[in-house]
Amino acid sequence: MRGLRRGRSGARGPLMGNEFAHIALLAWPVVAIFVYLHNDVLTATVFTLFGAYLLLPVGVAIDFPLVPPFNKESMGALSALFGVAVIARQKVRLMPPPGKVRLLFLVVLLTPLVTVSNNAEPVIMDGQFIPGLTLHDAFSAMVNQFLYLTPFLLGLMLVRGAQDQMQVLRLLVIAGLFYSLPALLEVRLSPQLHTWVYGFFPHEFGQQVRYGGYRPMVFLGHGLLVAIFYALVAAAATVLWKTRTRALVLPAGITLAYLCCVLLVTKSLGAVTLGLLAVLLLSRESTRAASLVGMGLSWIVLLYPLLSLFKLFPKQALADWIIGTDASRGRSLLFRFDQEGLLLDRAREKFFFGWGGWGRNRLSDSVTDGNWIITLGQYGFVGFLALYSIMFLAVYRGHRAARLLPADSAQGWPMAGFVLLTGIIMIDQIPNASLASPQWFIIGGLLGAASAVLAGEGGTPAAPVAVDAGQPRD
Template sequence: MPNWFAYAVLALWPLVAVRLYRSKSVTEATLWTILGGHMFLPVGTQVDLPMIPPLGKESIPALVAFFGCRFIAGRRISFIGQRGWVLWLLLLFILGPFVTAELNSDAVFVGGHRLPPMEHYDALSAVINQLIVIMPFFLGRQLFRTEEDHALLFRALIVAGLFYSLLMLLEVRMSPQLHGWLYGYFPHGAHSFGQEKRFGGFRPVVFMGHGLLVAFFAAVTVIAATVFWQLKIKVREFSSAKVTYYLLLVLLLCKSVASILYGYVAFLLIKVTSFKTQLRIAKILVLIALLYPNMSIMNIFPHQTLMNWTESMSAERAESLGFRFENEDMLLNHARQRLFFGWGGWGRNRVHNEETGRDMTVTDGKWIITLGTFGWLGFIAEFGLLALPVFRAASVFKWVKTQQEKILLSAHALLVGFVMIDQLPNASLAPWLWLLAGALLGRTDAILNTTKRTDSVQFA
C-alpha cells in the first residue's frame, strides 16, 4: 500500500507544474512537467474519481501540462483542428474505444467466472481516457516547432539522463530500493522483485516501475547525447563525447538486452551512417511494428530464428522470449474472435482457463494489449499516430537546409522508430514518449509550412 507521501507527491505535482510554467518557457515547462512526472511520480498510486480514469502517474502530468499551457501560458491546444491522416487517426483513436464498449455489452462466462459487460459508462470513460492519453502528442506537435525547440528537447533528455543515472547506479549497487524507501512499496509487487535480478546483479527500477522502462529511458538518453556529439555542443561544461560514453556505460549496467541493442545500434547509426540511411532504417523499424500483427497471424515472422539467435547468447533469455511468443499466440487467437474493435476492458482481452476461469496469459507487448482491447482499428489508430511523424520526417527532409537540422531530424525519426519497435516485446509507451513523437510531427509541420510559404512568395 502507498504511504501518505506517495499521495502527497501526486497532489503537489500540479503546484510543481505551476511553478515551471511561471518561470520557464511554455515549451520547457511542458517538457519537464511530463518527463519529470515519468521520472519521479509513484507507480500505481491513484485517486479514483467517478467517470474519469484514475488520476496517477500516467494522467496527472498530461492533464496539468495541458491546463498549464492553456491557462498559465495562454496557448490554445487544438485536437480537432487537424487535417488529413492526423484527423482520421485521431478520430479513430478517440471514438474507436466508444464503439468497442458498445459492442461488448455481453457478459463473458468462463470456468464459472463472470467477466462483466461493457456499459455506456465505460464507453464515455474510455473516450475521456483516450483524450488524456493523446494530450502529450498534441502538446508536442503544437509547441515544438523551431530548430531551437528541437535542440532543447534533446538537451533536456541528456540532463534528465545524467541526473537519473546517479539514482540508477545507486540501485545497481544496492538493488531496487528507492521506490520502497520513499513511497512505501515495491512498484510491481514484492513477488516480482526477482525479475530485476540479471547477470549476477540488479537492474535499476528507480521510480519508473520496471527495469525495462528504466533501460529504455537510458537508451533514449544515449541517442540524445550522441546527437549533441554530432552537433559538437557541450552539455554544460562537459564534452558531449564523454557524456555519451558515460551514458552508454550506464545503459549497459541496466542489463536489458533489447534496450542495450537499441542504444548501441542507434549510437553507431548516428555516428557512421548518412542521414538518408538513418531515415530509411527508421521507416523499416516503423513498418516492422505496423506489420507485425499481420505477420504473426500469417506465421511469416521469423519467431523461431529469433529464438535460436537469442539462445546462442543466453538460454535464460531464449526461454523468456519463448514464453512471450507463446502468450502472444494465445492472445492473438483470442483477439481474432473480435478482430476489428476488440474485447474491451475488465480483463476480457485475456485468455482464461475454461475449467477454472484462471487467467492463463501475460500481456507484455503494447501491440497485443491494444489489439486485444480495441481491436485491429484501435491498433491502426495508435500505431498510425506514432508512425506518421517518421514518414513525414522522411518526406520533408529534402527541404531541410542546415546540417544541424538534418542531424536532429534524422536522429529523432530513428528514436521514434525504436519507440515503436519496443512496443512489440514491451509496453513502454508513456506520456513522455507520446510527447517525443508529437514533437517530431510538430517540427516536420513547421518545415513543410515554411517551404509552402517560400514557394508561394517565389510564385508570386
C-alpha cells in the same frame, strides 16, 4: 522471464502506497505551476511530462467519481495542459490540424464506443465473472484515450523546428544525467527506492535481477522501462555530440560515453541493442541513413500483427539466434512469442473492435507484454491501426523532411534523431508496453517539426531554424 506487463486495462485496482505517494501525486499540479512561472513553455512542458513519468509513484491513483482514476501519467498530462493554456496563455488545440492525423485521432477516441456496444455480455473465465461493458466504460475509455494522447498534442504544438527539437533532446539528456544517480545507486544496492519513498514494491523483484546483479527500476515500475529510457537518452546524446552541443558543463563526448555506460548497466538486452544501434547509426552514418532505419523500424511494427496472423514473421529463427547468444533471454523471447499467439487467437474472436478493458482481452493464464497485443486485444485491429498509424505518419513525414534538409547539418541531425527515436519507441512496443508521456511527446514533436519543414515542399523546405547559439558547445 516474464517481461513487462503493463497496459491500459481500464480496471480500477485498490489504492496503493503510503500517504506521501498520494501527496506527491496531488502536489504535481502545484509543482507544474511553479515550473511554468519560471521557465519558457517548452522547457516547462518537458519537465512536467517527463518529471511526472520519472518521479511519481507507479500504481497509485486518485479516484474521483464518474471519471477515470488520475495516475502519474494523466496527472502529468493535465498539469501540462493547464500550464500551457492558463499559465503560458497559449492557444491549445484539442485536436491535430485537419488531415489524416486528425482523422486517425478521432478514430482512436471514438473506437471505445463501438467496442463497448460489442461487449455488453459478461465474460466468465475459470470461475471469474467479468461484467459486460456499459456506456460509463465507453466514456471512461474515451477520456483515458484523450489523456493518453495529450502529450502528443502538446509536442505537435510546441516543437516546430530544429531549435525546439534540440532543446527537447538536450532536456532529455539532462534528465538522463540526473536520473542516473538513483539508477546507479539501485544497481549497487538493489531496486529499493520506490519502496523507501512510496511504501511498496510495484513489480516482481526477481525480474530486476540480471547477469549476477541488479538492474535499476527507480520510480518507473520495471527495469525494462529504465533501460528503454536510457536507449532514447543515449540516442539524444549522440545528436548533441554530432552538433557539438553540451547538455550541461561536460563536453558532449564525455556525456555520451557516460550515458552509454549507464545504458549497459540497465542489463536489458533488447534496449541495450536498440540504444547502441542508434548511437552507431547517428555517430557513423548520415542523417538520411539514420532516418531510413527509423522508417524501416516503423514499417516492421505497423505490419507486425498481419505478419503474426499469417505466421510470416520469423519468430522461431529470431529466438534461436538469441538463444545462441544468451539462452535465458532467448527462452524469454520465445515465451513472449508463445503468449502472443494465445492472445492473438483471443483477439481474433473480436478482431475489428476488440474486447475492451477489465482484462476481457486476456486468458486466465496469459501474460500480456507488448503494447501492440494489448491495444489489438482491447480495441481491435481498427484501434491498433489508428493508434499506430499516427506514429507511422510521424516517422514517414519526419523521414521526408530529413531528406529535404541539408544532409548532416545542424538542422538535419535533430530531425534524423527524432525519426530514429520514434522508430525505437515503436519497435519496443512489440515485446514491451513502454509507450508513455515522454514517448508521445517525442512523437508529437517529430510530427510538428516535420510538418513545418514540409510546409515548403514543392520548392524549398521551410526555412530551418539554427541551433541556439547561446548553448554551450565543445
